[in-house]
Amino acid sequence: MDDFITVSLALAAGSLRLAIPLMLGALGGLFSERAGIVDVGIEGKMLISAFASAAVAHATNSPWAGLAAGLGAGIVFALIHGVGAIAFRGNQVVSGMALNILAAGLTVTIAAALYSQGGRTPQLPDAARFRGTSFAAADGTSQLDPALRALFELVAGHNILVYLSLVLVPALVWLVHKTRFGLRLRAVGENPEAVDTAGIQVATLRYQASIISGLLCGLAGTYIAIAQSASFVPNMTAGKGYLALAALIFGKWRIWPTFFACLLFAFADAAQSRLQGLNIPGIGAIPVQFIQALPYVLTLVLLAGLVGRAIPPKASGVPYVKER
């Protein structure tokens, strides 16, 4: 029984850790799409930020400098997409995919040139990372009851970015639903002409939304590289940006439902790593590939079957051109 509690608490802590980058990416996408810019470039923004944060944290030995670099890289990439979508009225899916491809190539190329470690950045010392608190002694033993220790680790064991992200969710809900900026943001994604004729600059508003999207995706990438891991590894986002996009659609472009969708996806991910090597009586061991595929299968099933009608913001993906 104690064992079950310990495992559950550890699973919950694992889910939360895995949910953070998904959630940040999805919320980044939410700001972009609620402003009317389709954001398939979440993955690319996360990846470039992961690299930038790891490289700068390595160079400065400071996780905060790494964070600043990650956020900056996210904003730069978001603005590339923004300029393409807003000023040049380009196809937003194409420009988003371009970000993803650009990030995948650019990070590995620069990393290989700088560090000659096969596209990786050097391993970061603990001081250059965001680390959680461990409730175990240095030798791995603990005087605490295992269940209690698991509880402590779930509640207080995470790194600072986890708590920051959790505070961000209600803060963003407030921003979107209770402020002038939020009202305008929601309006511009539904009917930019209404915003324009109300005396608000459509382009400015969309750039602002792009920057927020870049910040959130940058935070996600930073988290992946220098909080969850200790270096940048080629393609380390591994589709999380797409999963975030799926969570955004599953959450119907609303913050809380999107947040819970991320938790659900993350739970599937955390569970799959625990299920590996599981023996089912009568069938035997399940091949690990099947178990690893579980979160993706879950995503497919949810999106195809359970989501119902997901109606995106009406102006999403449509460049704004004034009527004559």
Place this chain on the structure above:
Amino acid sequence: MTEPALELIGIDKHFGSNHANKSVSFRVQRGEVLGLIGENGAGKSTVMNMVFGYLKADHGQILVHGHEVDIKVPADAIAHGIGMVHQHFKLVDTFSVLENIILGSEGAFQLADRLALARGELAELSKAFGLNVDLDALVSGLSVGDKQKVEILKALYRKADILILDEPTAVLTPDETRHLFDILRQWRDQGRTVILITHKLKEVLAVTDRVIVMRRGAVVADLDTAHCTAEGLAEHMVGRPVILQVSKSVAVPGGDVVTLEHLSVNDSDGIPRVRDVSLSLRAGEITGLAGVSGNGQSELIEAIAGLMPISHGTIRFRGQDLGLGGSAESVRKRREMGIAHVPEDRLVRGLIAELSARDNAILGRQNDPSFNNRNFLRPSAILNHCRSLMASFDVRPSRPMQAGGHFSGGNQQKIVLGREMENAPAFLIVGQPTRGVDIGAIEFIHKRIVALRDQGAAILLVSAELDEILMLSDRVIVMSQGAIMGDIPASQADERQIGLWMAGDHKVAA
């Protein structure tokens, strides 16, 4: 003398090679309702969009209350007390009325306090102007009349002093129009200014104090409404005398061409749109189908044309049962039998905007042996056909290779009308023949419809413009909620009685 509320001096605007406004100058006084009229493309919306900062003029000055102002964006116009209600409403469907109104004038970063304050202010404004709208209702659920009220409230809330309305009555029922005009008069009587962009002469005469007429981007007349007649205004708009009244002889009806027996039509959601309609349409007679848009007229004509399946009853054409319909096959068969159809929305069903006029002119007739030798189209025959159609229906410019969407509304309609009329159909369905069509072209289209009647065709005319129905029809039928409310010879039609029928009043005069 006081300064004019708004003065334009030499406003010029090009869209590429199109000279949309040619040195437009005029003044609007305080406490005045100004009518700004002109045909489609005359530049009236363009010039007002520049006053509102939605577009930027190439040259020219704008003076508000005697001071030159620099209006770059709508925010500048709003700051100078200019409000605009656009033809296509600029509302966020997923927002409440209140949120739509305060958008852009929220006052503070946090919304909560401001919303409560706005609620109070708006309650007063809507009471003062008789603009009753539920502030918490979602805009997507409002009627068009209510959406317009929201737009006017938006302008009022921004303390607009000069209100510009672009074709405000295009979507309103006669009753809503009267209500709107009451509001505009009230606005004027408070010493404010209204600029009404329209092409409906009757409305100009009813509500304005002065009229500016524009033609091809320039101001051609500035008149006191009191001294205007509809004919005179139309002549200024078109640049030549226009006959607004169709001259037609008394109809000589022949036998029944189309007979509907207990016809009912359900839409794809199973909702009944046409309920138990029985009707005979006779040769040599124009039957006008009146009603507020959305009361089953569209579904009725689509069912007769074969586009929509019927759920009960029968449709007979020259005694032959046409069956259920609703398939491409049924549309094709009916066309071959001699049923022609000018659809209500020409850019959705009448034309393909991207195709050339040449190709549009044979749409639905592409299998005709004169255009097609089994495997291939005959380009030269098709081109010649289009040329002769353009000549006989006065399509301008007469360029067969120009894309359908690049013709003006009136010329698009002439292409469709020409295509549907040229084979002398026994029965013609015409939906909204003159919607978005210039006055000059209206005259022409009306004449051709009457001419087809005189050749012995049965014609079913559907129009949202009651005046058009009364003028053109020999017999008027009124629909409300899918059922026929009244059926009267046009010579005895009385506008008040028809209005009651349109509103669903069942008491048919004996």
